Amino acid sequence: MPRLFSALIPPPEVVASLRTELGRLGLGGNGRDGGDGEEVGRLREEPASRWHITLGFYGRDLTSSRTAWLRERLTGAPAPTLRLAGAGAFSDVIWVGVFGSGLAELAAAVRPDGEVRRFRAHLTIARGATVERARRFGEALAGYRGPRWQATEAVLVRSDPGESGPVYSTVERFPLGSTGS
Numbered sequence: 788m789p790r791l792f793s794a795l796i797p798p799p800e801v802v803a804s805l806r807t808e809l810g811r812l813g814l815g816g817n818g819r820d821g822g823d824g825e826e827v828g829r830l831r832e833e834p835a836s837r838w839h840i841t842l843g844f845y846g847r848d849l850t851s852s853r854t855a856w857l858r859e860r861l862t863g864a865p866a867p868t869l870r871l872a873g874a875g876a877f878s879d880v881i882w883v884g885v886f887g888s889g890l891a892e893l894a895a896a897v898r899p900d901g902e903v904r905r906f907r908a909h910l911t912i913a914r915g916a917t918v919e920r921a922r923r924f925g926e927a928l929a930g931y932r933g934p935r936w937q938a939t940e941a942v943l944v945r946s947d948p949g950e951s952g953p954v955y956s957t958v959e960r961f962p963l964g965s966t967g968s
Contacts, residue, residue: 789945791848791958793857793897794839795938797871797910802835804933805871805883809912812927830881831915837955838910840869840885842941843897854943854959860896861941865889866964870935871910874928876921882909883928893941893963939963 797805814832845853867889874883885908894906916924943958 789847789850789947791845791850791853792944792946793842793845793941794944795842795869795941796839797869798936801871801933801936802838805838805910805912805931806835808928808931808933812924814913814924830913830920832913833911834952837953838912839942839944839955840890840908840910842894843899843902845899850943850945850958857897857941857943857959857961861961861963864893864896864941864961864963866937866939867893868935868937871933872931874912874925874931875909876916876918876925877907877909879914879916879918879921880911881913881916881921881924882911883931883933884909887935887938897941937964 814830867887869885869887869890871883872886874881876882890908891906894908898906913924940963941961943961945956945958946953947956948954
């Protein structure tokens with residue numbers, strides 16, 4: 788059975804802004820570090836093609852039942868306005884923060900039953916960092932403020948193991964905000 792999660796995908800202009808900032812710091816596929824998804828020392832860059840903000844993680848689950856479950860919870864849900872800002876680390880993971888009204892409520896709506904971990908909106912940019920390196924990147928990105936954007940859809944993503952990390956495929960898209968009806 789696949790591993791499933793729901794997420795918001797940042798639009799191209801948000802990705803471009805963050806990649807520019809990461810490139811300025813020597814990470815982010817700008818040619819100085821080997822490109823998108825390459826290892827930089829021990830640091831393993833998360834490819835921009837996998838950048839997302841996880842709303843809910845469901846593990847190994849039946850795709851059809853999770854799709855119906857999400858459709859019920861996301862129909863009519865408002866489209867939050869978001870911004871990537873600041874940075875930090877979880878263990879060996881470097882992340883950029885995600886802020887915006889309505890994001891926590893959206894995540895709560897699709898939170899799996901029995902989930903006890905607190906929702907911490909973030910976008911993972913690299914893995915395999917030492918504590919010191921993660922701290923330095925967090926400090927360097929502390930002042931970053933990306934452009935605002937409105938998340939107009941959530942997606943259900945299937946994650947399968949791959950040679951160079953997980954392979955993500957979008958299973959279903961769920962419109963957020965007004966449906967025009």
